[in-house]
Amino acid sequence: MNVLFVYPNFNGSEYISLGIAYLSSRLKKDGHNTKLLDLTFFRSLNDKPKIEEAISFSPDIIGISSTSVHFDYALEVGKYLKERCDAPVVLGGPQATVSPDRSISEKVIDAICIGEGEEALAALANSPERTDIPGLWLKKNGEIIKNSVAPLLEDLDKLPPPDAEIFDLDRYIQTRDYLLDFISTRGCPYSCSYCINEKYAGIYGSAWHKVRKHSVRYVVNAIKELKKNHPTIKAVDFRDDCFAADINWLKEFASVYPDEVGLDFTAHMRPELVTEEKCNLLLVSGCVAVKIGTESGADTIRRNILNRPMSDRQLENAFKIIKQAGMNAFSFNMFGLPHERPSDIMSTLKLNRKVQPDFFSFNIFQPYGGTHLRSMCIEDGLLDPNKKVPDDIHTKTILKQKQLPPIVVRFFYVFAGPIVFFPMHPIKSVLWVIKTSTKPLHGISRVIFPKWLKRYLWHTMYYKPFTKVK
Ligand code: SF4
Numbered sequence: 001m002n003v004l005f006v007y008p009n010f011n012g013s014e015y016i017s018l019g020i021a022y023l024s025s026r027l028k029k030d031g032h033n034t035k036l037l038d039l040t041f042f043r044s045l046n047d048k049p050k051i052e053e054a055i056s057f058s059p060d061i062i063g064i065s066s067t068s069v070h071f072d073y074a075l076e077v078g079k080y081l082k083e084r085c086d087a088p089v090v091l092g093g094p095q096a097t098v099s100p101d102r103s104i105s106e107k108v109i110d111a112i113c114i115g116e117g118e119e120a121l122a123a124l125a126n127s128p129e130r131t132d133i134p135g136l137w138l139k140k141n142g143e144i145i146k147n148s149v150a151p152l153l154e155d156l157d158k159l160p161p162p163d164a165e166i167f168d169l170d171r172y173i174q175t176r177d178y179l180l181d182f183i184s185t186r187g188c189p190y191s192c193s194y195c196i197n198e199k200y201a202g203i204y205g206s207a208w209h210k211v212r213k214h215s216v217r218y219v220v221n222a223i224k225e226l227k228k229n230h231p232t233i234k235a236v237d238f239r240d241d242c243f244a245a246d247i248n249w250l251k252e253f254a255s256v257y258p259d260e261v262g263l264d265f266t267a268h269m270r271p272e273l274v275t276e277e278k279c280n281l282l283l284v285s286g287c288v289a290v291k292i293g294t295e296s297g298a299d300t301i302r303r304n305i306l307n308r309p310m311s312d313r314q315l316e317n318a319f320k321i322i323k324q325a326g327m328n329a330f331s332f333n334m335f336g337l338p339h340e341r342p343s344d345i346m347s348t349l350k351l352n353r354k355v356q357p358d359f360f361s362f363n364i365f366q367p368y369g370g371t372h373l374r375s376m377c378i379e380d381g382l383l384d385p386n387k388k389v390p391d392d393i394h395t396k397t398i399l400k401q402k403q404l405p406p407i408v409v410r411f412f413y414v415f416a417g418p419i420v421f422f423p424m425h426p427i428k429s430v431l432w433v434i435k436t437s438t439k440p441l442h443g444i445s446r447v448i449f450p451k452w453l454k455r456y457l458w459h460t461m462y463y464k465p466f467t468k469v470k
Contacts, residue, residue, distance in 0.1 A: 001032045001125045004059035005166070006081070008066050008073040010039040014175040018183050018239065019093060019117075020065050021162035026118040029160050032125050035059070036166045037077070045076060055084050061125060065093035068369040069389050071103075079108045090124065090136075092117045094196055097203070098370030104137050104144055111138040115149050115203055116186075118159060152207050156186060156214045161222035169230055178234035180226060180263075184219045187211045188241040190270065192295075193307040194334070197241070199370040211245055216252045220260050227263060235288070236265040243267035244278050254285040264288045266330075271318035272310055279325035289328035289358070292318055296334065297351030298344035305337055305373070312351060319355035331357035335416075336364040336397040336409045338377050345412050349419045356424065362416040364397050364409060366390075 005020050024034040037054040039045070062081050066074035078089045088110035096103045096112040103112050113120050113135055120135035131140055134150035153159070164180075173180060188197045189209045201208040227233050244250045244267060266289040267282070274290070282290065294315055295306055302308045322329040331352055335345045352360055366389045367374035377383035382399045390396065397409045417432020 001027075001060045001128075002057055003027055003032055003034050003061045003063055003121075003125060004054055004057055004081070004085075004087070005034060005036045006054075006062060006064040006074065006077055007036060007038045007040065007167075008064060008070040008077055010042055010045060010070065010073045012040060012070060014040060014172055015239075016164060016167045016169070016172050016181055017065055017093075018162055018164075018181060020063075021164045021166060022118055022159055023063065023065070023092075023121055024166045025160040025163035026122050027125055028163060030122050030126055033057075034163070034166060037081075038167060039073060039077065041168075041171065045073060051077075051080070055081065059085050059087045060128070061121075062087050062089045063121060064089060064091050066091060066095045067093060068095045068098060071095045075106055075108055082108055090121065092121070094370070098196065098199055098368075100137060104139070109139075111136050115200065116152065119150055119153065149203055152187075152204055152212070154212065156212050157218045161218070161225065164226060165229070169226075170232065173230055173233055176237070178232055179237045179266075180223070180230070180233045180235070181237050181239055182219070182223060182226075183239045184243065185211050185213045185240045185245075189245070190242075191307055192293075193305065193372040193376070194365065194368070196368065196370055198372055211242065213246065213249055216249065216256055219253070220256050223261050223263070227261065233263065236261075236263050238265055238267040240268060242270050242273065244269060244282060245273055247278060247281075250278060250281045250285075254281045257285050262286065266291060268293070269318070271315050274318040274321050276321055276325065279321050279327065283325050283327055287327055289330055290322045291330040291332060292322070292357075294331045294333050294348070294351065294355075294357075296337065296340075296344065297348035298340070301337055301340055301344050305339060305376075307372075315351065316355055319357065323358075328358035329355070330359040331355065331361070333360070333362045334365045335362065335412055336399065336404065338365075338373065338380060338382050338399060338401070339403075340401075341403050342408055342412075346419075349412075349416055352420045356420075360417075360420055362413065364395065364413060366398070 005024065007017050007020055020036065027034050035054065035057045037050065062078065062085065064074045064078055074091065082089050089108055090111045090113060091103050091109050092113035097114050100112055100114055103109060114137065115135055117135065120133050123130065123133045124136065131138055131145050132147060134147050137144055137146045187208050187210060189211060191198050191201060223236060264286050267287060268291045271292050295308060296302050297312065299312060302310065319329045333348055333352065335348060367377045367383055368389060374383070377399060378385045382401055387398050390398065395413070397406055414433055414436045418429035422429040
């Protein structure tokens with residue numbers, strides 16, 4: 001069978017979808033052919049040559065993996081392809097899992113896949129007439145057949161290595177400053193209220209909270225192969241929700257990865273899990289930066305709104321340990337949160353000022369579908385349920401809050417950099433203000449910051465994953 005994947009990541013960040021990469025390799029294992037229509041680098045949705053090339057593949061199934069932000073693009077492209085190819089459209093990814101009823105109600109969609117999709121899609125490709133495939137909802141004779149969710153795959157190594165090559169990998173690697181995206185685990189033990197993880201835990205129960213790991217051998221072999229085929233790769237960005245949660249796995253990784261792969265890497269960690277022992281192992285493995293979700297510096301917001309019951313002290317310690325070990329520490333933050341006050345935002349900035357991260361991001365909260373926090377926003381009258389998360393997700397709030405009007409949110413968005421970095425890093429502070437104040441003015445911003453200059457400033461001033469701490 002020919003399976004055409006669509007990645008409707010139009011206007012989105014330049015990350016490959018590891019979900020599609022895993023689906024593709026799983027289908028290839030059963031002898032199917034796969035191809036990708038990737039909208040990430042499209043200048044307009046109507047890129048005729050690329051779309052015609054996809055149609056000439058004569059797909060038997062069109063598999064779209066979409067977030068809720070890109071769902072409209074998914075529908076538009078799906079409709080066009082379906083008219084031209086006469087193949088069923090199967091929707092997967094977060095949109096299908098978070099809003100199954102809304103997704104299957106769309107005329108263009110013939111089936112949706114809820115939760116992890118490798119086995120479900122392989123079963124459909126192997127036996128297209130089957131209607132009892134776990135994980136799939138299908139339309140049949142005007143009816144919707146809702147099958148129960150498939151059990152989680154326990155042994156991740158049973159999956160063939162993700163088919164990252166289905167993407168224009170060299171282009172992604174170059175755009176991402178020679179970083180390769182990879183993942184070594186699935187699942188997360190936590191339940192932050194703004195995260196889709198909670199939705200998956202609702203579907204799979206406690207099994208979702210158990211982190212499933214690839215073996216070190218699987219990870220090392222897969223990255224070695226990609227490095228051989230793409231010698232420009234400089235480093236790996238591990239996209240695991242909680243990398244290095246298991247100390248024994250990390251010890252084995254540290255004994256193999258540096259000799260056999262030898263690429264620098266970055267990884268996410270939960271602040272509570274940062275220890276000296278883990279950081280030392282990360283360092284000898286080649287880790288140059290650890291990313292920490294600080295999210296809020298206000299204890300009550302962290303505990304009561306975000307469901308992240310960690311103390312300021314734990315956060316500060318995490319940054320201290322990472323830096324002392326000799327790695328860069330990145331801090332990811334959110335503001336514009338429900339019931340947040342300006343003084344809470346100041347607490348976040350003060351905490352960051354205190355820990356002085358090597359990279360700092362400050363994003364306006366967006367209430368993604370399927371999360372507990374979105375429901376809270378609707379229940380508390382802060383959000384119109386029909387309001388969609390905008391494409392340009394980082395520049396404005398869609399919540400209506402008296403104590404935190406949009407103009408105040410905008411003020412903090414523009415001046416967060418100087419509050420955290422001035423006077424220690426004056427250039428960083430000024431660049432932050434220019435960058436954030438011109439971001440909504442796309443036309444002007446493009447003139448002031450042509451792409452090459454943006455990349456230069458971004459990589460020299462903010463994001464330095466390869467700059468080892470001296
Ligand atoms: S730790 Fe990260 S992945 Fe896990 S629930 Fe929280 S935000 Fe989601």
